[in-house]
Amino acid sequence: MARILVADDEPAVRAGLVAMCMAAGHRCFEAGTGAQALARARDEAPDVILLDLRMPDGGGLDVLPALVALPHGPTVLVLTGYVDVRTAVLAMQEGAANVLEKPVDPPTLRRALERVLEGRFVRAERDRLRSEVAQLRSGPIVGRSAAIRTVHEQIERVAGTPHTTVLVTGDSGVGKELVARAIHERSARAGGPFVALNCAAMSEGLLEAELFGYEPGAFTGGDPRGREGLIAAAKGGTLLLDEVGELALILQAKLLRVLQERTFRRVGGTRDLAMDARVVGATNRDLNAAIEQGRFREDLYYRLNVLSIAVPPLRDRPEDVPVLASCFLERFSGELGRPFTGISPLALDALARYPWPGNVRELRNAIERAAILAQEGELRPEHLVLENRTRAQPASVAEGVFASADPTDLRLDNMEATLIRRALEKCEGNKQRASEALGIHRSTLYKKLELYGIPAG
Secondary structure: OOEEEEEOOOHHHHHHHHHHHHHOOOEEEEEOOHHHHHHHHHHHOOOEEEEEOEEOOEEHHHHHHHHHOOOOOOEEEEEEOOOOHHHHHHHHHOOOOEEEEOOOOHHHHHHHHHHHHHHHHHHHHHHHHHHHHHHHOOOOOOOOOHHHHHHHHHHHHHHOOOOOOEEEEOOOOOOHHHHHHHHHHHOOOOOOOEEEEEOOOOOHHHHHHHHHEEOOOOOOOOOOOOEEOHHHHOOOEEEEEEOHHHOOHHHHHHHHHHHHHOEEOOEOOOOOEEOOEEEEEEEOOOHHHHHHOOOOOHHHHHHHOOEEEEOOOHHHOHHHHHHHHHHHHHHHHHHHOOOEEEEOHHHHHHHHHOOOOOHHHHHHHHHHHHHHHHOOEEEOHHHOOOOOOOOOOHHHHHHHHHHHOOOOOOOHHHHHHHHHHHHHHHOOOOHHHHHHHHOOOHHHHHHHHHHHOOOOO
């Protein structure tokens, strides 16, 4: 429903236009002179003004500039019984959206109103998104959903306790590292370093040396001068242990001691060194399930999970998609040096309906790809490349394993090896898809393949 001002000096014509507008579901106001039209437009703030060119107190072109200059920016449709090119050009130059010939029949008026109202809606939505993006640009966690507001509130609470360990959970790609950075930047440790370590990206021995550091001559191939570890490098700041659920049990025990005693020892060292860093753990694994399977220490879990923040997947907060997409488009507009005017309503609808299995990371990639394809202007549905894929479900793979298992041999290692083989078969040897189906990181899958002697080729 729109608010429409009908300005015409002929009562019968005015009544007919009002009737047609009200029949279309709009709310109407009337004016019989140019002065009345300007006064009512100021008082009622209409969305659209139907303005007759001939008025008792002067032509409609005289009042047109003042109408289009009103703060609420009404759209003006000029009505005239004497359409000529010169009049139409003058009206458009003064800000009219269109010129309609009187008498106007209902279908013509309805189409004209639909066009201008759709344009107003698109502009208003674009302005609103730009405003939200501008407000949110200063913070790393973008979104307007209740779930994201809760995450912001939790970040603020956690930031006020600069020594407390935090566990950030959520699916891959939801922005767990951004949450950790936000905690760091809002805390008293913001002046110190933010150090991130991917616990799934390296072998056990290398990970220990990277985390704790090592003394000169601690092992063959190391720096003969020794090396400072990331715990020491994070002094006065924050240490993010990403994919902490992938830590080997022996490293879990050493990390537990660090969190309990606030001290650590370099590889090959004999002295305890003080730790001065907040530790933030992040994982996409179900650590409770890992504890039950004997893969994660329960005491370490409670040490890490003093305060926890669960980042919701994008599929559970579709209202955040338009804001995130607009934010990414603005970023790529600057990076690519191309002028983009926004995202079309149809493209926004397609983005909102997509399930985003890859979460915010996948949305960012989709917008970057669309920006490259569109070159400039408006992103439209044809610029979007969205994969309609369905992931292999771990439950279906597991059910097949249990159905075919030897009931006399249900050892956990045998069942795990069989489960991995079935997942690889189901995913046609694709390691990435198999790791997603199993709910583990790809590097963890490779470790399991080596452990159980399963060919990786």
